[in-house]
Amino acid sequence: MLTTFLVTLKTLIRDRSVLIWAVAFPLVLSTLFVAMFSNLDELQKLDPIAVVIVEDANYTNAETFAETIDALASEDTDPDAEDGEPLLAPSYVANTDAALTALAEGSYEGFLQVDTESMPHYTMDARRVQSLGFGNPSQSVMQSILDRYVQDTGLLTTLAAENPALFANPAFIQSLTDGSASTPTERISVTANPPSDSQRYYYAVLAFSTIMMTTFALAAIDRVLGNTSPLGARRSLGGQSKLRMLAPTLAAAWLLGFACVLVGFLYLQLVFNIDFGGKEAATVLTLAVSVLAATLLGALLGALPVPLAVKSGLVAPISCGLSLFAGLYGPFSQNLGDWVARELPWLSACNPVRQVADAFFALYYYDGYAQLVPCLVSLLIFSLVFFVASVLIIRRQRYASL
Amino acid sequence: MISDRIGKKKVHSPGFQLLPRVLKEIALGIVLVQDLVKRYKELVALDHFNLEIEQGEVFGLLGPNGSGKTTAINCMLQLLTYEQGSIRLFGEDMEPTRYDLKRRIGIVPQNIAVFSQLTVLENIDYFCSLYVDSKFERKGLVEEAIAFVGLEEFRSFRPRKLSGGLIRRLNVACGIAHKPELIFFDEPTVAVDPQSRNAILEGIQQLNREGSTIVYTSHYMEEVEQICTRIMIMDHGKALAIGTKRELQNLIDIGERIEIELLEDAPEALELAQQLAHVVKATREGTTLRLACARGESNLTLTLAALAAAGIDYGRVFSEPPTLNDVFLEITGKELRD
Ligand SMILES: Nc1ncnc2c1ncn2[C@@H]1O[C@H](COP(=O)(O)OP(=O)(O)O)[C@@H](O)[C@H]1O
Ligand SMILES: [Mg+2]
Numbered sequence: 001m002l003t004t005f006l007v008t009l010k011t012l013i014r015d016r017s018v019l020i021w022a023v024a025f026p027l028v029l030s031t032l033f034v035a036m037f038s039n040l041d042e043l044q045k046l047d048p049i050a051v052v053i054v055e056d057a058n059y060t061n062a063e064t065f066a067e068t069i070d071a072l073a074s075e076d077t078d079p080d081a082e083d084g085e086p087l088l089a090p091s092y093v094a095n096t097d098a099a100l101t102a103l104a105e106g107s108y109e110g111f112l113q114v115d116t117e118s119m120p121h122y123t124m125d126a127r128r129v130q131s132l133g134f135g136n137p138s139q140s141v142m143q144s145i146l147d148r149y150v151q152d153t154g155l156l157t158t159l160a161a162e163n164p165a166l167f168a169n170p171a172f173i174q175s176l177t178d179g180s181a182s183t184p185t186e187r188i189s190v191t192a193n194p195p196s197d198s199q200r201y202y203y204a205v206l207a208f209s210t211i212m213m214t215t216f217a218l219a220a221i222d223r224v225l226g227n228t229s230p231l232g233a234r235r236s237l238g239g240q241s242k243l244r245m246l247a248p249t250l251a252a253a254w255l256l257g258f259a260c261v262l263v264g265f266l267y268l269q270l271v272f273n274i275d276f277g278g279k280e281a282a283t284v285l286t287l288a289v290s291v292l293a294a295t296l297l298g299a300l301l302g303a304l305p306v307p308l309a310v311k312s313g314l315v316a317p318i319s320c321g322l323s324l325f326a327g328l329y330g331p332f333s334q335n336l337g338d339w340v341a342r343e344l345p346w347l348s349a350c351n352p353v354r355q356v357a358d359a360f361f362a363l364y365y366y367d368g369y370a371q372l373v374p375c376l377v378s379l380l381i382f383s384l385v386f387f388v389a390s391v392l393i394i395r396r397q398r399y400a401s402l
Numbered sequence: 403m404i405s406d407r408i409g410k411k412k413v414h415s416p417g418f419q420l421l422p423r424v425l426k427e428i429a430l431g432i433v434l435v436q437d438l439v440k441r442y443k444e445l446v447a448l449d450h451f452n453l454e455i456e457q458g459e460v461f462g463l464l465g466p467n468g469s470g471k472t473t474a475i476n477c478m479l480q481l482l483t484y485e486q487g488s489i490r491l492f493g494e495d496m497e498p499t500r501y502d503l504k505r506r507i508g509i510v511p512q513n514i515a516v517f518s519q520l521t522v523l524e525n526i527d528y529f530c531s532l533y534v535d536s537k538f539e540r541k542g543l544v545e546e547a548i549a550f551v552g553l554e555e556f557r558s559f560r561p562r563k564l565s566g567g568l569i570r571r572l573n574v575a576c577g578i579a580h581k582p583e584l585i586f587f588d589e590p591t592v593a594v595d596p597q598s599r600n601a602i603l604e605g606i607q608q609l610n611r612e613g614s615t616i617v618y619t620s621h622y623m624e625e626v627e628q629i630c631t632r633i634m635i636m637d638h639g640k641a642l643a644i645g646t647k648r649e650l651q652n653l654i655d656i657g658e659r660i661e662i663e664l665l666e667d668a669p670e671a672l673e674l675a676q677q678l679a680h681v682v683k684a685t686r687e688g689t690t691l692r693l694a695c696a697r698g699e700s701n702l703t704l705t706l707a708a709l710a711a712a713g714i715d716y717g718r719v720f721s722e723p724p725t726l727n728d729v730f731l732e733i734t735g736k737e738l739r740d
Contacts, residue, residue, distance in 0.1 A: 003531040007520065014519035223517075226481055230513035234576075237479050238532025239505030397498035398483045401442050402476065 004240075005248035008220050012256055018219045021315060023260055026209035030264075033205060033328060034272070048073075048089035049141060052102045052111035055092040062118035068149055069112070087141065099123075110142065118153075120146055200327055200334060200361060202274045207356035208323040209264050210290040213257030214315050217298030220253045221246075221390070222308045227399040229308070242395050250299060257291040277364035282372065286363065290356040293379045296386035297352065303393035322353035352382050431493075432457050432584055432615050433478065438487030440470075440477055440639070447473040448484070449639040455617060455632075460610050462630030463619040464726060466738055470639035471619040472512055475586050479509065491584070505533050508582030508614075512589045514573050516561055522548065523557045526575050533580035540579075547579035550605060567598030574602060578609060585609060587618045591625060603629055623726035623738055635730055642733045647726070654732040656682055656724045657697030660705060664689040665715040674712055680704060694728070 012018055053059065059066060072088040091108070093099050099111040103125050110124035122142055222228055224245055226236030235245065265287060268274040276283045301311050320328075325341075325348065327334035341348040341358075348354050355375045362371035433455035440448040447470045455461045463471045476482040478489050480498040489496045491503050516525045526544045534540050548554055551571040561569050574590055587606060591599045607629055610616050620626050626633055627647055634644040643650055664671055671691055675684040680701050683694040695701040702721050709716055730738040 003528060003537070007517070007524070007528045010524065011517050011519040230511055230515035231517065233476075233481060234509065234511055234515035234529070235532065236481055237504065237507075237509050238529070239501045240532050241499070241501060398480055400483050402482065 001244060001248045004245055005252050008249045008252035009256065011223070012216050012220060012253065015219060017312070018215055021312060022212055022215040022257070025316065026212040026264075030205040030209060033330075034202070036330065048086050050089045050091070050108045051142070052099045052108050053090045053092050054094070054096055054099050054111060054113040056095055056113075058114040058116055058118070062114045062120070064153060065114055065118065065120055065149065068145075072145065087145075120149065122146055199275065199364060200357070201330075202268055202272065203357045203360035203364075204323060204326045204328040204334075204353075206261070206264060206268060206360060207290070207326050207353045208319055208328050210257075210261050210287065210356050211294050211297070211319045211322065211353050212315065213253075213260060213291050213294040214298030214301060214319070215312065216256050217250060217253035217295040218302035218311055218315060219308070220249045221299045221302030221394065222311065224249055224394060225303065225305070226397070227305060227402050233402060236397070242397065243391075246391070246394055250295060253298065254291055254295040257295055258288055261287050261291055275364060276360065277366075279363050282369065283360070283363055286356075286359045286372065286376065289376050289379050289383075290352075290359070293352050293356075293382045293386070296383045296390065299390040299394070300386045303390045305393075319353065322351050325351050326353045326357040349378055352379060355379050355382075431455055432491065433461075433617065434488075434490040434493075435474070435478060436488045438474070438477060438484055438489065440473055440482060440484040447639050448477065448487075451487070451636075451639055452641060453634065455615065457615050458610070458613075460606065460616040460618060460629055460631045462626035462633040463617065463636060464621070464623060464626045464633055464730075464738075465619075465636040466621050469621075469637045471636065472588055473639070475509070475588055475617070475619065479504070479507065479586070505580075506583045508577045508580065508585040510574050510577035510585065510587045510590050512592070512619075514561075514569055516569070516572055516576055518561050521558045521560055522553050522564075522572055522575075525561070525572060526579050529576040530579040533582070543579050543581065547575040550578070550608075551575045552601060565595075566593055567595045570594050570598060571601065574605065578614075581612075582614060584615045585617070587616065589620055590618075591620070591622070599625075621738065623730070627726055633726070635726065635733065637730075637734055643729065650726060650729050651724050654724060654729050655696055656694045656728050656732070658695045658701050659722050659724060659728070660693040660695060660702060661720040662691040662693070662705070662709070663717040663719070664691060665717055668714050670712070671709065671714050674708060674714070675705070678705065678708055694724075 053069065069088065069090060073086050073090050090112075091102065093102055093111075096113060099113070102108055103111055103123075106125070106127070108125065110122055113121050113123070115121060124142075223232055224235060224242065225232045227233070236242070262284070265276075265283065269276065298315075301314060304311055323329075324333050325337040327337045337348070337354060341354070355378050359372055359375035359379070362369075362375060365371075431454045433453060435451060435453040438448050438451040438453075439446070440451075451470070451474060453474070463474065465471055473482065477484045477487075478491065478496065480489075480496055480500075492506060494500070494503060496503060517528065520528065523544065526547050527540055530540045530543055530547070531537075534543060548557060551574055553568065553571055553575065556564060556568060561572060564572065570590060570593075574587075577587075578585060590602050590606075594602065603625060606616055606618065618626065618630060630647070632644070632646055633650060635642045635650065643653055645653075667689055669686075672684055672686040675681050675691060675693055680695050680698050681693050682696055685692045693705065695705075702719070706716070706719065727738045730736075
């Protein structure tokens with residue numbers, strides 16, 4: 001058993017084609033994708049919206065609105081934002097005509113004007129309206145700013161009319177000015193760490209690499225079968241049962257795969273500073289279980305009675321295909337994967353790559369392990385199914401033809 | 403009724419069980435294959451094949467490519483399923499899970515079957531480990547095997563760095579390191595240089611002297627003639643003839659082959675030879691006259707006398723007993739080698 005284990009380790013480590021698929025391929029592909037998509041967070045960050053403001057008498061009269069705009073245009077609007085960039089970049093003009101002229105230049109998103117009743121109106125550049133919908137986040141930002149303003153002033157006006165005493169209460173005034181009254185709900189964080197798209201992206205990369213570890217077991221199991229190669233045939237004729245050969249072979253393949261993803265994990269953590277939620281032990285356990293699923297998938301593929309080249313050729317398409325739904329290929333693939341997870345949860349549950357990615361996700365985003373456990377359980381179920389299926393094939397002793 | 407049966411068993415089995423294993427094997431042979439039929443879909447690869455091999459033999463399975471030699475071995479070792487027949491090794495029924503029996507067998511397969519990623523030493527040790535558990539015990543066995551095939555200088559070489567002949571020797575070493583009682587050599591000399599070929603053939607004979615029973619398959623009659631104590635000629639999955647070399651030669655009408663080099667192109671020599679009573683078949687190729695003669699004491703003298711009488715001059719003359727190729731030719735009507 002020990003000899004088989006060591007021999008399997010040696011043969012896999014010295015097998016160039018195995019190393020290419022298990023190590024080089026995921027490394028290159030991951031680096032490539034990381035280079036392409038690692039700036040996801042930046043992509044989604046908004047530049048200040050360039051708006052023109054008609055600074056006429058109505059605007060000056062609508063003091064609250066003017067203050068709101070000033071606040072949105074100042075550096076420290078959003079205390080959560082890391083760099084404190086303002087939401088708006090206003091330019092002021094004297095009247096509507098001047099605003100339209102400015103808009104025609106094309107460097108502004110739209111202009112704001114206040115009517116005689118202190119109600120703000122936003123006019124968008126028609127050329128930008130065409131890209132309405134998914135493409136133009138600034139539009140929806142402006143929309144929500146105005147809606148919120150109208151709502152809040154409406155509320156205060158009603159309050160003042162119905163309960164003027166409230167405004168005599170300094171505490172209430174205080175709460176108005178520090179903004180807490182405007183948010184009826186308390187802001188709490190449901191996740192342990194702030195969400196980030198590139199974070200998810202790195203998890204997909206690691207999940208993909210994990211599943212590529214199928215290569216090790218595939219190659220190793222192929223050499224155990226009696227009907228795929230003269231080498232396997234010879235091993236089958238020895239005085240050792242298939243199952244006694246299977247256990248150390250799988251152990252070696254698992255160990256190698258685990259070592260590889262562990263290196264990958266450290267690489268992501270130390271070089272790219274990827275955060276795994278500070279749960280190192282659980283992360284390593286997740287990697288171990290994921291590689292187990294990958295190894296047993298490899299055992300099953302390796303046990304198929306087809307030429308090695310064909311089986312090995314299956315690994316990359318399978319891993320790449322499943323990785324689509326784990327979000328490996330950028331926002332589109334993330335959204336697609338999320339959609340499938342929402343609409344067809346069982347299909348998502350059948351995707352080991354998705355489960356691995358979700359497991360990392362769970363580790364990072366949530367306190368505790370409640371979200372991690374289902375992922376690990378489903379990976380263990382995969383492992384069991386793959387294991388049973390492969391044992392049924394591998395334990396065969398005699399073949400109709402070689 | 404039931405008690406009757408139990409009683410019967412009690413009476414008969416103990417005596418049989420008490421027979422020592424050796425006795426049983428001598429009685430039954432080390433290999434006993436009866437009525438083996440193996441099909442690959444429509445193709446019948448083994449057609450009611452029978453084989454009996456005694457302990458201590460170097461048994462040759464001689465047959466052209468595709469005659470079913472490899473298939474027979476793989477059926478015996480339970481790597482292939484078969485439609486019918488019984489296989490007994492060492493006097494016991496061979497089954498896929500008889501690892502105890504498999505441990506007493508060595509196999510040198512027709513196709514090179516070694517790990518290309520392992521060195522010579524690592525390969526031999528691994529295959530030995532399939533039979534011998536103790537690492538310590540293996541150490542000595544592996545060294546012996548390396549010396550046996552003469553790969554001492556190549557211990558730490560990987561197969562890709564070895565020449566074809568050396569790889570074949572490694573292939574042999576991997577099959578014999580555990581000192582098996584019964585060894586199957588499946589065409590071990592295919593595509594091997596003469597030096598390695600001789601090393602392998604001599605090695606096989608040495609293993610036999612050390613006590614191993616050998617089953618040797620080949621489509622080279624010279625090799626089989628050289629080392630085998632008994633030979634089976636097979637074709638189309640059937641045994642055509644079996645016996646010692648001498649016994650096989652006696653199966654056919656030809657007793658001697660004579661080759662005569664004529665000094666000049668003499669067409670009349672062929673006609674003359676064909677008329678001789680002891681000549682079964684005569685052919686002429688340029689100045690070379692080839693005669694197949696019937697069994698007899700004085701074939702050569704009679705032939706040369708006839709030529710001299712007709713005034714035909716000749717130079718060198720060769721005479722040799724019939725080869726296994728002649729035997730094969732006579733039985734099947736075709737040459738052994740394609
Ligand atoms: N896996 C197979 N599938 C179908 N036919 C086969 C297979 N292996 C061997 N055969 C056929 O069975 C016959 C015997 O083959 P084999 O035992 O390899 O002969 P030998 O070893 O004497 O050259 C041949 O006709 C060969 O074509
Ligand atoms: Mg063969």
